[in-house]
Amino acid sequence: MGERAAAWGLVLGVVADAVFGDPRRGHPVAGFGRVAAAVEGRIYRDDRGAGVVHVAVLAGGAALAGWVAERAVRRTGAGRVLLTGVAVWAVLGGTSLAREGAAMAAALEAGDLEAARARLPHLCGRDPSGLDAGEIARATVESLAENASDAVVAPLLWGAVAGVPGLLAYRAVNTLDAMVGHRSPRYARFGWAAARLDDVANVVPARVTGLLAALAAPVVGGSVREALRVLARDGGRHPSPNAGRCEAAYAGALGVRLGGVNVYAGRAEHRPELGAGGRKAGVADVRRAVRLTRVVAASAAVLAAGLAWRLGRRGR
Template structure:
């Protein structure tokens, strides 16, 4: 069935590229509403309650995906359709590029109120006092991180585990966005979701950085410089994963990311990533182009890996009682026995 998974991921990626996220009845939005209702029932300011919340919120949709996968085990077309729908639902490549394009356009027009008003679609920073370089920096950093979260990571887990992998990753990542951030309410309750999201992104974030190195020439970057910045700065970020994506993006674009981030009610000062000037509007467009290229490369890897696994399974699948060769031998023996009259 890995061939069906590969076909489904290809189709789902194409649908996302053509139409983007549905504006109404988005499955991820529906999951978020259900998770909010569950949180109201289970919330307590401790880690055990947060772990129970995460287990139920992730376990229920994953169980449904497992049932759907089992039901389509011998129906490759239905399986491909399911995986295509799941891939479309969990990807955000087109939406990410669209938001980046809006921010770039607003800054190019020097329309700071419009850019500040739109920044919330990309990240949770307080935009009220941000100037053009800081708005551009926030956008480039968000594009870098979300290239992993919204594109590479879902495809990676789809290649590993099919529909359940797609659903599990998006559920965990959504919970992390909802309760995984540091605040008085979620400091302990959100620990399980945040840690699980960190684990699921360990490989995809580094794969994103590696693909960014490979794709750097698309934006006139140098692979050697991108690799150097990634290796030097990727581990400096407080996140175990986001820094790798952002450092590689900074190296490819030749800009400097990091610095003081102001959120609503708190601020953080993060290490600088890269050696160049602060980003401008043009760098947002370059980041979006690089993100799209990385996404296509990740799709090729994910679909290719799933297809190879499917072909290997097909070659190695034995027939009953001894395998394909033994089955052929038995059929030939029966034919010879009938022909001889024995």
């Protein structure tokens, strides 16, 4: 079992996430966020150099912790499986993501705009106060697409190729990007390193997510050919080098149009249209997007476990 412990551990972690979802209390990612905020409070300066140090200390520390933990159990196959499974469960967010999407769908279908607006911050940082049902639906579909990569595909792939250090380092980088990697006056320079490193870490996972979503189009009544066409045409139009690949694939698979004006903390951002020719995303598309996300997550789990198995055999 030793040389294939990573593969079995990935499977164990995926099953744990499916059964239990995220821990309700004492979530390790929340704990890391508190540590990151404390480190930021000590070293913050309005320049890129301080941001580089911030990321190096925290992401490097997470990778080192994973390496030490793997070394401690390297001689026991069962221990490596358990360690990898716990790490996967801690960093994976697929079940919680699908639950949030389903809860949003229920609120929108019931016509409860206040409940839908209250739930939107669980999925993205967009200001929900002035959004109607259609705009909330669009925001939800876009968030499901992007987070399918960030919360599921990327950690699984990093776990497959780099084990527990890869799992922990990826989640650290992605969490730091969410905390400081945006263009506010405070973080425009300090958060630069976190944002750029997150872009690099997601180059391959985002494109794998786009491909998996396009191939899964028939489960939501879409066309693989059309989804691949929209992905190829529109995937590079988004200001993010990675999010556009996911969103364009979802747009093509669902047959909808995404993009438009998004408001973040009073700041409007104009996003290019993805899926031109499709209809405007609506309430009925939220459940379809949730279904697509679940299929993408399951496909990614199989892909990652197979990759880890293959690399384990080569390592032997």
